[in-house]
Amino acid sequence: MTDTCIYEVLARATAVCFDVDSTLIRLEGIDRLAKVCGVGEEVEKITKTAMSGNMNFKEALGMRLNIIKPTLNKVKQLVEEDLSDIDNVLTPHVKELVDLLHSRGISVYVISGGFRRLIEPITNNLRIEKKNLYCNALLFNEAGEYEGFDLDQLTCQDGGKSLVMRDIKKKHEYVVMIGDGMTDLQASPPADAFIGFGGNVVRSRVKELSNWYVHDMQELIEAIELQRRTQTYSDSDEESHSPSSTSSASNLDDTQQKRLLAECD
Numbered sequence: 699m700t701d702t703c704i705y706e707v708l709a710r711a712t713a714v715c716f717d718v719d720s721t722l723i724r725l726e727g728i729d730r731l732a733k734v735c736g737v738g739e740e741v742e743k744i745t746k747t748a749m750s751g752n753m754n755f756k757e758a759l760g761m762r763l764n765i766i767k768p769t770l771n772k773v774k775q776l777v778e779e780d781l782s783d784i785d786n787v788l789t790p791h792v793k794e795l796v797d798l799l800h801s802r803g804i805s806v807y808v809i810s811g812g813f814r815r816l817i818e819p820i821t822n823n824l825r826i827e828k829k830n831l832y833c834n835a836l837l838f839n840e841a842g843e844y845e846g847f848d849l850d851q852l853t854c855q856d857g858g859k860s861l862v863m864r865d866i867k868k869k870h871e872y873v874v875m876i877g878d879g880m881t882d883l884q885a886s887p888p889a890d891a892f893i894g895f896g897g898n899v900v901r902s903r904v905k906e907l908s909n910w911y912v913h914d915m916q917e918l919i920e921a922i923e924l925q926r927r928t929q930t931y932s933d934s935d936e937e938s939h940s941p942s943s944t945s946s947a948s949n950l951d952d953t954q955q956k957r958l959l960a961e962c963d
């Protein structure tokens with residue numbers, strides 16, 4: 699995909715979906731949970747294999763949780779640690795990017811194989827709506843001991859992100875997925891474009907298959923700002939300001955947009 703194409707897709711997107719681990723945040727949530735529970739190294743090895751796409755997702759998740767056996771107290775401890783150090787937990791420039799998307803009326807979604815109890819405090823901090831968060835749920839008994847995870851969530855299934863994306867696509871015509879892993883890549887299609895993110899970890903296969911690959915969220919901020927400036931210039935050039943000219947729609951007419959998007963294939 700050329701830069702022009704990705705600008706066009708970003709310009710037309712009414713929704714942008716983010717992965718969480720190593721994308722919205724710097725590290726892998728399950729590895730952090732394992733570390734807090736004293737089994738960090740063992741679990742990290744399985745995560746690396748799973749992230750390379752060499753293991754069934756649900757199997758890898760269950761295997762790691764059975765080693766970690768996280769208690770509710772440990773989960774709460776990790777959330778407290780995260781929130782007290784949120785600027786270091788978040789990937790640099792991600793907050794500015796999410797704010798910019800919101801300010802442009804673009805819906806922001808989160809699709810993660812991680813856990814709601816860990817993710818929701820972070821997405822709350824980013825002012826992402828709860829209803830736009832798709833992720834897994836840990837189950838505890840009354841004593842706060844680990845009892846498994848909710849097997850009904852789409853996000854714990856193999857190809858689960860693709861299934862979630864299919865739902866999101868029913869509400870939005872143009873959707874961009876941003877992530878670092880193979881499971882994120884599986885969401886595009888149905889997503890219209892996939893932006894690989896290598897700011898925290900670079901996965902060579904993901905880099906190779908992405909429509910566009912960035913190492914810094916700032917690159918996306920600049921692309922959106924550039925598109926907006928181009929649009930403003932074009933609008934003032936024509937000495938007309940239609941109400942839709944400041945929306946996420948491109949300044950190009952439909953035929954031009956279709957041609958550019960076709961070039962992206």
Ligand SMILES: [Mg+2]
Pocket residue numbers: 717718719720721877878879
């Ligand atoms: Mg990830």
